[in-house]
Amino acid sequence: MKELENLYDRIIQRVNINLRELEFEVNPYAQNAIPLGQMIKFYAFFGISPHHPLSFQFKHSNLAGSYFLGHCNVINSLLYKSDIRGDELKKKGDLFQYQCFEIPVNRDEEINITDSLLIKTLVHNFSHDPETLEEFFIKDTISMNYANIHGSPSDGCFLGPFATADLTTIRDCVIRRFAYVQAGEVSHLDIAAGTVWVRNPGEFNFIYQHPVDELNDYIFISPTAPPQGLFIDFVEDRKEAFQRVFDVVNIEHSTSVPTSASLDRYAVVKPTTTIGENVLVSQRAYLQNSYLGKGANAQENCYIINSQLEGFNVTAHGAKIIEADLGTNVFVGFNSFLRGCPDGRLTIGKDSIIMPHTIIDVKESLTIPPGQLVWGMIKDDEDLANHSIPIEKFSGITSGISMGNMYFEGNGASFVTAFKDRIHHILEANGAFFNGSEKKGHAQKNQYISFNTLQPYPEGHKKGLYPTIVIKP
Amino acid sequence: MKELENLYDRIIQRVNINLRELEFEVNPYAQNAIPLGQMIKFYAFFGISPHHPLSFQFKHSNLAGSYFLGHCNVINSLLYKSDIRGDELKKKGDLFQYQCFEIPVNRDEEINITDSLLIKTLVHNFSHDPETLEEFFIKDTISMNYANIHGSPSDGCFLGPFATADLTTIRDCVIRRFAYVQAGEVSHLDIAAGTVWVRNPGEFNFIYQHPVDELNDYIFISPTAPPQGLFIDFVEDRKEAFQRVFDVVNIEHSTSVPTSASLDRYAVVKPTTTIGENVLVSQRAYLQNSYLGKGANAQENCYIINSQLEGFNVTAHGAKIIEADLGTNVFVGFNSFLRGCPDGRLTIGKDSIIMPHTIIDVKESLTIPPGQLVWGMIKDDEDLANHSIPIEKFSGITSGISMGNMYFEGNGASFVTAFKDRIHHILEANGAFFNGSEKKGHAQKNQYISFNTLQPYPEGHKKGLYPTIVIKP
Known part of the structure; x- marks a missing residue:
């Protein structure tokens, strides 16, 4: 497993370098998150259907238990039981509306995951960043259990367990456990655990802060142990x-659909x-x-x-x-x-x-x-x-409101309309x-998807690494 | 399934063209052999291990239920429940001994299957043809149930059920049911059902002919039905x-190994x-x-x-x-x-x-x-x-012997030595x-192999075709 270990170390180092200004060390969190031995146990799988784009490239990575659909490239990364759903990506010829700009999409958008460690993370939607329309990148990023990276290109970030980046380009950020960020574009921020932040610059800004003591009962993380709490217990209890x-290989659900x-x-x-x-x-x-x-x-x-x-x-x-x-x-x-x-x-x-x-x-x-x-x-x-x-x-x-730990400023109607839309x-x-x-x-x-499974090298110095795999139509 | 049907027709036509001199029409045999509907039901699988070369390329093909190991390329072909074992191929730098020649192998040998239909066929070993050391090709070839293509490059051939081509380059040949050919290089031959032919030119020639009436009880094929007989029944009875x-996905055999x-x-x-x-x-x-x-x-x-x-x-x-x-x-x-x-x-x-x-x-x-x-x-x-x-x-x-339907000429010791070696x-x-x-x-x-599964498009005009897949180390 030498190569797998090297890859792991390399990712941690890269993320640490990105987060050096925030004085955040990912090592202890990442190290307890997932024993490398687990990463050789589970097969990865990807979907093939006539209704979805098809383009996968996996290289020098571990994909244990992860799922892929659409157009995804994974290089030098470790993806543990994550879902990479490229079924809402932009297509060549689409017009992307951003403020007063109508930007043509040059080529089919792709999810590019490089030098990253994603644990039980969901990646979905598409890049909402007008600067990077054709690439939904996740780079030098570590995300912990049940994080969501939703329409959010990410470079040099750490997402704690149950953290969500939503429609937001994040650079050199720490988004701590159970924090939610939907803010367009942020960088060099350390978002506290349990923050819920929805911002549309010039329109509105919603911030709520969960009481940390209470939150700890649900999700807690320390540098010396993997994530704990009711959320984790709840999921573990239903794992079997x-x-x-x-x-x-094939399953027939007994429920009628x-x-x-x-x-x-x-x-x-x-x-x-x-x-x-x-x-x-x-x-x-x-x-x-x-x-x-x-x-x-x-x-x-x-x-x-x-x-x-x-x-x-x-x-x-x-x-x-x-x-x-x-x-x-x-x-x-x-x-x-x-x-x-x-x-x-x-x-x-x-x-x-x-x-x-x-x-x-x-x-x-x-x-x-x-x-x-x-x-x-x-x-x-x-x-x-x-x-x-x-x-x-x-x-x-029209101007703002505050209730307990919730602060809102800006236009309520705009906020509501954005949500309803x-x-x-x-x-x-x-x-x-x-x-x-x-x-x-x-x-x-999704009724017509066939699933394929992939496994890593079972032995040798490449143990745990998947071979290079390219899938095209 | 339009594309799959086109591919099927294309293969049949190509093989017919190759076999036109023998006045052999593959259509009726091939058409009854395997309903296209079956070809979308089963997953293909391939092995990854540190002890075997790894290089697969699958393109515009159906691979239903087939298994791949080693270095194999499959293009424009239909492989139904076949085994393509590239674990005995020559490696770059090997020296291939052929008569007085010692021929260096230039690059890793690969099995190239193009424009062919293989049904429950085993492909194994390596090309024994000194003219094509780096390529074990199977081209414009149709093989029926339980045929073996063993170290035998094949171009424009039809192999009936339970036929075997062994260490023989075959071109424009029909090898009928349960016929076995090990003859170095043959072309434009129609080998009768139940023939067993082992030849080393200049050394020996062994020919046996099964009595066709009796053979028909075991394996029979007509242009109007799929292969029948005791061999088929025997296998079908144990299919479940x-x-x-x-x-x-994972199986634990109860037998100790x-x-x-x-x-x-x-x-x-x-x-x-x-x-x-x-x-x-x-x-x-x-x-x-x-x-x-x-x-x-x-x-x-x-x-x-x-x-x-x-x-x-x-x-x-x-x-x-x-x-x-x-x-x-x-x-x-x-x-x-x-x-x-x-x-x-x-x-x-x-x-x-x-x-x-x-x-x-x-x-x-x-x-x-x-x-x-x-x-x-x-x-x-x-x-x-x-x-x-x-x-x-x-x-x-030293010269020959004949016993019933068996004729042998040449050197008995040479024959025995060849077999024993x-x-x-x-x-x-x-x-x-x-x-x-x-x-x-x-x-x-083989103790250290992990298996990956592949499935075709489940719907649409590509239904039954597998996407393009490239796997490298």
């Missing part, structure tokens, strides 16, 4: 169910689950005894357990919904953790927006009225009052509006 | 056992089977209630059932051994079918050579003394007397003589 899904919906063969579905029309269930999603109404979706690393989703529900990457009833059009952002309990269910009224990285964890029943904007850490009615606001009211904000786009991309012939999205296109 | 082996032996994860092993030291069991081999002594091997498509192999037994590709006891150093050639029955076992004395494509099918016990050369179709003691001769006696032949080489290559540190062969090297 995925084992079976990955151990067989409408012809307009798709249930990924690498998802776990436990009884009694109902999948409605136009529903998208991605790989590594976990459904148990739940109802997904028309146009709902469950993305990578989502867990939906004992819950009802009425329809057109976006459950973004990494979100968890347990013992809850969600009305139509409820949006649940990245890595949110929404948990009722059998005797005290969580009810979320229609058209509500649960901000990314929201934690709602209740022991007694809690009802969120329709049309609310919800954020933060909520454990009872009082918390809810302090961490939510009717969307309509929020739209009326985004939700509409996601539903559209996922195929929620498919009418039988038009408006196809992932739910329809 | 392989299903399980191919359906799981010595550290010096290797049991391929794509083999079937049923109780109670004992695997001795230095034993090699290849993918698609089937072992049931048998004993494989030290240095024995079971190659691709071998079936060894209720049998004892004392040790250093070569069971060549496609050979079947049922209810039999084989002494040490017994060699069983390609596609031979040796079947005793529970009340009448078949016993083969040590050091005997069972020629390729021999059928021994007995209802009462039959004993072959040690040191015999055996060929043909044997159903009782009388047949045995007419189809065997002590090797020592055969070595004494070959058997020694096979045992050596398979690792039968491994002493714990030296003389490693396939049995030792």
